[in-house]
Amino acid sequence: MAVKITVLKEQVMNKLNLDDLIQVKKVERYIDLVKSFRRVNKIIIKEGESVITKNGSQSYTKAPLIGERNKINASLLSIEKSFGFEGEKEIKHSASDLI
Numbered sequence: 001m002a003v004k005i006t007v008l009k010e011q012v013m014n015k016l017n018l019d020d021l022i023q024v025k026k027v028e029r030y031i032d033l034v035k036s037f038r039r040v041n042k043i044i045i046k047e048g049e050s051v052i053t054k055n056g057s058q059s060y061t062k063a064p065l066i067g068e069r070n071k072i073n074a075s076l077l078s079i080e081k082s083f084g085f086e087g088e089k090e091i092k093h094s095a096s097d098l099i
Contacts, residue, residue, distance in 0.1 A: 002038070005031060015085060023083070030079045037072045040065055 009031050016023045043065060050063045 026079055033072055033076050040069045
């Protein structure tokens with residue numbers, strides 16, 4: 001399910017200190033990367049994952065957008081981590097929970 005960019009930006013901005021301009025700039029970069037990720041995904045869906053290049057009797061198959069999508073995803077995860085949001089705390093279970 002795709003989340004609207006405006007809703008995503010609003011949610012992230014609500015969790016941050018808006019007085020910290022570095023964090024605000026990170027949000028802008030994050031949103032730009034989300035848009036890029038979605039554009040690359042649309043192209044992959046439309047044109048396929050691989051491109052076949054024919055050169056005379058030889059042909060080469062490449063998947064250039066998959067690599068780009070992975071780079072964008074890594075950048076997104078890095079920015080998310082730098083925001084410092086705390087995820088849900090892991091609940092530790094004990095043997096008595098099974099009874």
